[in-house]
Amino acid sequence: MRDHILEEDPNSPARKEMNPLLKFALELGPLLVFFFANSRGDQLAEAFPVLHELGGPLFIATGLFMAAMAISLSVSWAITRSLPIMPLVSGAVVLVFGTLTLWLQDETFIKMKPTIVNALFGAVLLGGLAFGKSLLGYVFDQAFKLDAEGWRKMTLRWGLFFLFLAVLNEVVWRNFSTDAWVAFKVWGTMPITIVFMLTQIPLLKRHALEPKVADAGKS
Template identity: 90%
Template sequence: MSHHILEEEPNSPARKEMNPLLKFALELGPLMVFFFANSRGEQLAATFPILKEFGEPLFIATGLFMAAMAISLAVSWAITRSLPIMPLVTGAVVLVFGSLTLWLQDETFIKMKPTIVNGLFAAVLLGGLLFGKSLLGYVFDQAFKLDAEGWRKMTLRWGLFFIFLAVVNEVVWRNFSTDFWVAFKVWATMPITIIFMLTQIPLIKQHSTERLAGAEDTGR
């Protein structure tokens, strides 16, 4: 039987499940490493002199962010023997823009990374809809199950939300300090995303396949 490197389609019998909390930790962990390393870069360099080779705290944070992303993908592979699509896209962009940041010692590249990642996610999700594919199911199908119409609506909403995040990142990094940008990236972007997710609860309840199955059983 052929083995797929990328994760299987949502609801596929061959798709290996991962604990939602672990999946969330693997996706959030590298971001927390980046924030911690940026705020404690000098102390880390004093404790681990090799980190001084990176330069300023932002560059130390960038190097550790790249390492954390690689570890996150490696853990996902070890558990499921497949690579999650969205983190894989993020990891590829982090590798390219992080390498440019460290090589040229120019913080502009790492600041542009969220814009590129969110823009790519928006393009993938909205582009998938043009071909009749609701790709958001690859990300959230382990958290909840929706019917086809529900996934289509969720994919559209998230595609537009990623465009919003890309625009916000451009506004922040171009008009505020690096420290403010890092703080906003960790402490504002995540709450905004959580609030957005909470606003999707009515749609999730409406299109939940478990709810629909329960309604059918009640009607028999």
């Protein structure tokens, strides 16, 4: 019987690897569902009348987003027999704020979700550093192999970046239309994140662990 429902420590031999591209697709997929459902909410409601019960396009998108997050976590569990920590936290917040959005028919709650998630991630990463834990290794260990100092620096930078995204989401949803916010959530946040990741390449190179030589005697 498994002792751990949550994913194992980054360097644990019991940790089951997942294809990085699949992991990325599982994390990005629910966002794409949310964007598509918001932009095609009326057509979806016509094709599936039961969706009318949820409300307008944003509420339909919220319901489908929650379903997509549940599917994403289920696939992760089916493959690795564990739940990834950060998507699990995000999914829990989506469940709470999505339910409030649909129940009260108030779009404010789903708009606040990215603020809460990013602020929570930032606080968790920075809080982990305060206790000597570089938690970012749980997210990126399958893509990068860094020394302890590299993970510490990356965790600090990502913690601050998540707090920046939280503030940015507040600025956008409070000052722009719902459609503009949805477009920014999918097509704005991702490019900003990619640019940030590109700026971390020098750090990754400096702190990358050298691959082990399997057969030192081979020429």
